[in-house]
Each structure stands twice: as C-alpha cells, then as structure tokens.
Amino acid sequence: MNFLRKKFMEYYSNPSIEFPARFDRREYAFILFGEGGMRRHISFLSRDDLLSYLRKNSPAHVYYSSAYYRHPDAGTMREKEWMGADLIFDLDADHIPNAIQMSYEEMLLEVKKELEKLLSFLMEDFGFEKRHIRLYFSGGRGYHCHVSHPDVIPLGSQERREIVDYVTARGLNFKGIVKEKSIPKEYFSDKTLEINPKRGGWSGRIARGIIEFLREVKKMEREKAIKKLMELDGIGEKTASSLYDFLTEERIRRIEDGKIDQSTEFKRIAIPLIKKLSVSMQSSTDEPVTGDIKRLIRLPGSLHGKTGLRVTNVDVDNLHEFNPLRDAVVFGENGIKVVVEKPLSIEMMENKFKIERGVREVPEYLAVFLVARGFATA
Amino acid sequence: MFFKWFPFNFVELSTMARYPFISAAKEWVKNEKATIEEILFDDIYERARGRGAERVMQAVIAGFIKDIPLLSEIDCVMEIFSYPVARMIVVASGSEYVIRRYALAEAKRAYENLKNESINFIEKMADEFGMRINGNRMYFVDYLRYAPTWDIKWKLVNRELKKGEVVLEKHEIARLLQEAIRKKIYNELTYMYPPPEIKKVFGDVIDEIKSRVSFREKENKIEEVDARLFPPCIKNLVSATKSGMNVPHVGRFTLVTFLNAVGMSVEEILKIFSSSPDFNAEKTRYQIEHITGKISGTNYTPPKCDTIRTWGLCFPDDICRRVKHPLSYYRLKRRRK
Numbered sequence: 001m002n003f004l005r006k007k008f009m010e011y012y013s014n015p016s017i018e019f020p021a022r023f024d025r026r027e028y029a030f031i032l033f034g035e036g037g038m039r040r041h042i043s044f045l046s047r048d049d050l051l052s053y054l055r056k057n058s059p060a061h062v063y064y065s066s067a068y069y070r071h072p073d074a075g076t077m078r079e080k081e082w083m084g085a086d087l088i089f090d091l092d093a094d095h096i097p098n099a100i101q102m103s104y105e106e107m108l109l110e111v112k113k114e115l116e117k118l119l120s121f122l123m124e125d126f127g128f129e130k131r132h133i134r135l136y137f138s139g140g141r142g143y144h145c146h147v148s149h150p151d152v153i154p155l156g157s158q159e160r161r162e163i164v165d166y167v168t169a170r171g172l173n174f175k176g177i178v179k180e181k182s183i184p185k186e187y188f189s190d191k192t193l194e195i196n197p198k199r200g201g202w203s204g205r206i207a208r209g210i211i212e213f214l215r216e217v218k219k220m221e222r223e224k225a226i227k228k229l230m231e232l233d234g235i236g237e238k239t240a241s242s243l244y245d246f247l248t249e250e251r252i253r254r255i256e257d258g259k260i261d262q263s264t265e266f267k268r269i270a271i272p273l274i275k276k277l278s279v280s281m282q283s284s285t286d287e288p289v290t291g292d293i294k295r296l297i298r299l300p301g302s303l304h305g306k307t308g309l310r311v312t313n314v315d316v317d318n319l320h321e322f323n324p325l326r327d328a329v330v331f332g333e334n335g336i337k338v339v340v341e342k343p344l345s346i347e348m349m350e351n352k353f354k355i356e357r358g359v360r361e362v363p364e365y366l367a368v369f370l371v372a373r374g375f376a377t378a
Numbered sequence: 379m380f381f382k383w384f385p386f387n388f389v390e391l392s393t394m395a396r397y398p399f400i401s402a403a404k405e406w407v408k409n410e411k412a413t414i415e416e417i418l419f420d421d422i423y424e425r426a427r428g429r430g431a432e433r434v435m436q437a438v439i440a441g442f443i444k445d446i447p448l449l450s451e452i453d454c455v456m457e458i459f460s461y462p463v464a465r466m467i468v469v470a471s472g473s474e475y476v477i478r479r480y481a482l483a484e485a486k487r488a489y490e491n492l493k494n495e496s497i498n499f500i501e502k503m504a505d506e507f508g509m510r511i512n513g514n515r516m517y518f519v520d521y522l523r524y525a526p527t528w529d530i531k532w533k534l535v536n537r538e539l540k541k542g543e544v545v546l547e548k549h550e551i552a553r554l555l556q557e558a559i560r561k562k563i564y565n566e567l568t569y570m571y572p573p574p575e576i577k578k579v580f581g582d583v584i585d586e587i588k589s590r591v592s593f594r595e596k597e598n599k600i601e602e603v604d605a606r607l608f609p610p611c612i613k614n615l616v617s618a619t620k621s622g623m624n625v626p627h628v629g630r631f632t633l634v635t636f637l638n639a640v641g642m643s644v645e646e647i648l649k650i651f652s653s654s655p656d657f658n659a660e661k662t663r664y665q666i667e668h669i670t671g672k673i674s675g676t677n678y679t680p681p682k683c684d685t686i687r688t689w690g691l692c693f694p695d696d697i698c699r700r701v702k703h704p705l706s707y708y709r710l711k712r713r714r715k
Contacts, residue, residue, distance in 0.1 A: 125540065126518060126539065126542055127543070155519070155522065156658070161626060161627055162534040162535075163522075163534070165535050165627075171535055171627075176530070200539055200541070200545065204538070
C-alpha cells in the first residue's frame with residue numbers, strides 16, 4: 001500500500017476532527033489517493049458516519065461546503081436548496097507577490113501578515129468579535145478565516161463581494177474619499193488634501209498610513225529617505241528630494257491635523273500605499289472566492305494530501321506564535337528511510353534539517369512531509 | 379408588546395397620510411372598521427376612490443405620485459384610505475409590470491418626504507423596516523441589503539465603516555429606506571388577491587392601465603440580437619453567468635449595459651441571469667432596470683475596453699485590436715456579416 005495512504009490511515013483511526021456547525025446540512029467531498037476526480041454531494045447524518053468514512057477511505061483531501069442546504073446530497077444546486085453559508089476568506093500564497101522565490105516557511109509568514117491585516121478589517125471596520133471568527137491553517141500554503149456571525153449567514157454573493165472588495169480595496173474611489181480642496185491664493189489657487197486619521201473606513205486608514213509613512217521617512221537620513229520615496233510608482237529623484245525638503249516638523253504636524261498641501265505629490269504617495277494597506281487575496285474572476293456562496297472548504301482536523309499537515313485551528317490571540325511546522329504536525333518521531341530526490345532545508349518541530357539527495361533516515365513527520373510534497377519517495 | 383409592534387406610537391393622521399404603508403396606518407384603517415363594500419361603494423369614500431385611481435395612474439404613466447395638500451383631518455383620512463384602494467386596483471390589473479412600477483412610485487414619493495424629516499423620525503421609520511440605525515450610522519448588514527452598490531459611490535469600500543456601522547447622510551438613509559419600502563410593497567402586492575367587486579367600480583381604470591402597459595411593452599420590441607457577433611469578453615461573461623459561476627459586480631454591470639445597448643429586452647437579459655445560484659428574479663430585474671435606465675433615468679453605457687481590461691475581464695481576439703469599445707466590435711462584425 002502507498003506510504004502516504006498508510007500514514008493517513010493511521011491518523012484517521014483516531015483523528016481530532018472539528019465538526020462544522022449544522023453538521024448534517026453540509027455537503028462533504030473527498031479526493032482519494034490514486035483517484036483523479038472528487039467524490040461530491042455526500043452528506044452524513046451523524047458524526048460517527050463521517051468518522052467511519054474517513055477510517056475506511058483515508059482520503060488525501062477532505063472538504064465540506066461553507067453553505068448549508070436542505071438536501072446537501074442532491075446533485076444540483078437547485079435541488080440542494082441553499083439555506084445560508086459561513087463567510088470564508090481564503091488567504092493563499094498564490095496571491096502573494098514573489099511567492100515563487102520564497103521558501104515554504106517564508107511564504108506562510110507572508111500569508112500570516114495578510115491574515116493579520118484581514119483581522120484588523122474584520123474587527124475594527126466590520127465590528128466582528130473574536131467569538132465569531134475562527135482561523136485555520138489550511139494545511140497547505142495558507143490560512144482560512146471563517147466568520148459565522150448569524151447576520152452574515154444569509155448574505156448573498158453580491159453582499160459578500162462587497163465585503164471582499166472592502167478588504168482588498170477593489171473599486172476604491174480615491175477622489176471620493178480623500179477630499180481635495182482648492183484654496184485661493186493671491187493670483188492662483190493651491191490644492192490641499194483633507195485627511196483625518198480619526199475617521200473610520202478607508203479614508204481613516206489612508207490618513208494613518210500617510211502619516212506613519214511620512215514619520216518613517218522623516219526619521220531617515222536624507223539619502224535613504226529619498227531612495228524610499230523613489231520606490232513609489234511615479235516619483236522621480238526630483239520630486240522625492242523636494243518632498244523630503246518639504247517635510248519640516250511643522251508640516252508633519254499640519255498633516256496630522258488633516259491638511260496636506262502640495263496635494264499632487266502626496267497623491268502619488270497615497271495611491272501605492274492603498275495596495276500595501278489592503279489584503280492580498282483571491283480577486284481574479286475565475287476562482288472560487290469568498291463571494292461564492294457555495295464553495296468547498298477543508299475540514300478542520302483533516303490532513304492535507306500535499307503536505308501531510310493537519311488543517312489546524314489557530315487561536316486569534318496566538319496567531320503571532322502559531323508555527324504551522326510545529327503546531328500542525330501530527331506524525332511521530334520514529335526514524336523512517338526515504339529516497340530524497342530534491343535537497344531541502346527546513347525547520348520542523350523546532351529542529352533544523354538540511355537534507356541531501358539519496359537514501360536518508362528522517363523522523364516520520366518529516367518523511368510524510370517530504371513524500372507528500374514530492375521531495376522524496378518512500 | 380404593543381410598543382414593539384408600533385414604532386410610531388400615537389401617530390398623527392398627517393404622518394399616516396404621507397406614509398400610508400406603515401403598520402400604524404394599516405392598524406388605523408382596521409380600527410375604522412370600514413368594510414371593502416363600503417370603501418368601494420359608499421359615497422363617503424368617493425374622494426378616497428378618486429385619489430386611489432390617481433395614485434395608480436400617476437405611477438404607471440409618470441413613475442411618480444404627486445403629493446396633494448393635506449389641510450384638514452378629512453384630507454388626511456381620504457389620503458389614508460386611497461392607499462388600500464390603489465393597491466386593490468394594482469393587483470386587479472394582473473400585471474407584474476404595474477406592481478413593480480407602482481411599488482417604486484410609492485417608495486419614491488416616500489423618499490421625497492423622508493429626506494426632509496428629522497433624524498429622529500427617520501430612525502423610527504428605519505426601525506419599522508428592521509434597519510438597525512444609530513443616529514446617522516447604519517449596521518453594515520442592513521446597508522448591504524438595500525444599497526445600490528453597483529454605483530461606485532455606494533460601494534462599501536468607499537464608505538466610512540467603523541465597528542460595523544456605516545456613516546451616512548440623512549438623505550442617504552432616506553434613499554435606503556426607499557428601497558426597503560419598495561421591496562415591502564412589492565412583496566405584499568405579489569401575494570395579494572383582488573376582491574371580485576373591484577372590477578365593477580374600477581373596470582375603466584383597470585382597462586386604461588392595461589392598454590398603457592401593453593403599449594409600453596410593444597415599445598421594447600426591437601431587431602433580433604445575434605450573440606455570435608459579441609466580443610470575447612461579453613461571450614465569456616454570458617457563458618460564465620449561464621453556467622452559474624459567480625460573476626463579479628463589474629462583470630454583471632458590463633454584461634447588462636452591453637446587452638441593453640444591442641437591444642435586448644429586460645426579459646431576455648433576465649433569462650441569462652436565471653441560472654445563477656442565488657438568482658432572485660425580482661432583485662435582478664430591479665438592478666437590470668436600474669442600469670438600463672428604465673427606472674433610474676440614467677441609461678448607463680457599457681465600459682470602454684480599457685476599463686474592462688483593468689477589471690481583468692478582457693480576453694482579446696484579432697478584431698479587438700481594431701476597437702476601443704465592445705460595442706464597436708459588435709457593430710464592426712455586424713457590418714461585415
């Protein structure tokens with residue numbers, strides 16, 4: 001029998017599954033080892049039924065529907081009869097710029113930063129409380145954020161889309177939310193941007209972002225500061241140095257009071273800033289997204305067939321300390337021989353490994369990870 | 379729990395006359411104990427019947443119901459009674475179009491009045507419709523339910539949102555209430571049956587309305603649309619929508635404006651959207667009618683190729699290189715045919 005499947009079977013003989021709310025209203029789906037397609041439209045009346053399915057099949061991937069239905073096992077959407085859905089955000093390394101050049105650990109750290117931004121939007125702007133938010137490491141290349149407040153469950157896909165657009169700043173109308181004012185001076189008029197860091201929503205976020213950025217630039221030496229400014233789109237050396245010289249302590253105070261003179265140059269700072277402040281997540285049109293009211297999501301407590309790591313709950317307060325390569329590992333330490341095909345350096349269970357090509361004996365947890373990721377064969 | 383049911387306690391007659399759809403007005407009419415027979419035949423209600431017919435005619439013809447002076451108590455009473463009369467006429471017309479148009483006209487009239495009311499009054503009205511507001515701030519879930527977010531200024535991302543509440547101007551809350559009122563009236567009328575006597579009294583009015591409506595429906599007939607001539611972006615959107623995929627807002631907007639511009643009727647456009655998993659005929663129709671200017675007064679044109687490209691919806695072919703607008707593509711191909 002296939003090594004991975006055997007290991008998964010061991011895990012599924014006594015797994016720690018977190019069953020979703022409205023358990024029997026969900027559709028479940030599985031991808032089995034050695035099978036191409038997905039087995040869909042399955043429902044379970046009891047938790048034991050699901051557990052025995054897992055024991056019997058030890059699937060490579062386990063999913064359940066974010067939606068709940070009157071007839072979860074029906075074959076078409078119409079027959080299923082949609083009743084509501086959790087709001088789910090899928091943050092994946094695919095949406096992080098330059099993810100290809102990163103190691104697995106670096107990638108996950110970057111996604112975590114996006115997750116932290118998302119949490120700030122959900123709690124500060126949308127006013128959700130911690131008890132309505134659950135975070136999961138996906139087992140693969142990212143994190144999932146589930147919001148199950150009773151008021152969001154009936155939301156349709158357009159309303160969900162609005163929430164995604166909000167956190168990703170899609171459709172943000174800069175001119176509409178940061179007001180530009182003309183101030184008449186003797187023979188000409190000057191333009192001022194009005195910002196208010198105390199405001200809610202994007203206008204406040206942009207204001208705080210600008211102030212923080214300028215404070216940071218102001219602290220730097222002239223040369224460094226100019227370099228930093230030039231990193232922004234559309235700012236050349238001339239503009240950068242004039243901007244820097246413009247930033248006297250008094251001017252910064254004036255900006256903190258909400259008035260930015262020389263608005264044209266500052267708009268150039270603000271617009272790239274929006275990208276930095278927003279959450280990078282799925283936004284292209286052909287992927288299943290949060291706006292989708294009928295998507296499938298990995299079952300918490302199941303294993304990810306491409307890593308052998310467990311889909312693991314992350315405490316909102318402990319997000320910072322969470323380490324997927326320690327906290328989502330389920331296999332033991334026993335030495336197992338594998339044939340390594342691609343060399344790899346990785347830190348797992350707080351041990352550093354530098355693995356070369358060839359036959360190697362490694363702890364079971366690492367063996368599973370290497371085989372699942374395609375770095376080795378058993 | 380009397381107070382829970384009546385957010386407007388001890389409501390004045392003039393308030394009920396201006397907002398005859400509120401539950402307090404309904405309750406007041408019930409307490410008057412007038413029978414349908416009396417309302418339809420008794421001389422006392424002559425004025426209410428006249429005004430009821432006027433409400434419907436104005437709604438159908440102009441899309442708007444004009445206020446009348448409410449100087450005395452009897453003016454108010456007649457105005458209140460004219461509302462149930464108008465509803466019976468609308469339902470008796472048997473036309474879905476009339477129901478929609480009437481519901482919108484009543485809602486617009488309410489908006490015109492509401493935007494001049496005190497914030498305190500608006501809060502009570504919001505309460506009546508289950509909208510959670512707190513001064514000039516509205517719970518974002520209720521905001522999303524009623525805001526026309528296809529319009530960039532109503533998009534949530536362009537709003538001040540703090541701790542779950544959207545900061546709004548008074549007239550904006552009134553605008554969202556308009557939508558709540560329209561929905562409420564529309565839903566009530568869809569499930570209402572007309573009393574059989576109504577045709578005896580209002581036969582002429584109903585016939586007149588029907589003839590107006592059929593005239594309007596004829597106006598919309600146009601030449602055959604050839605979907606094979608659509609540019610690839612639109613073809614993609616059509617097939618994505620038909621297969622029930624989740625098409626983003628801007629995509630839906632592009633699709634509806636395009637199909638409208640090449641001459642598809644609202645009915646035909648609606649058919650394309652009907653396979654969406656969360657398809658809601660009434661809501662979709664409202665949005666289509668809004669975008670195509672049937673009810674908003676603004677007939678939006680489809681976005682330029684540049685814009686479509688920015689949205690990531692552009693999948694160009696050879697002909698695309700020669701045009702800057704999806705409609706030019708269609709016209710170019712049509713000429714070649």
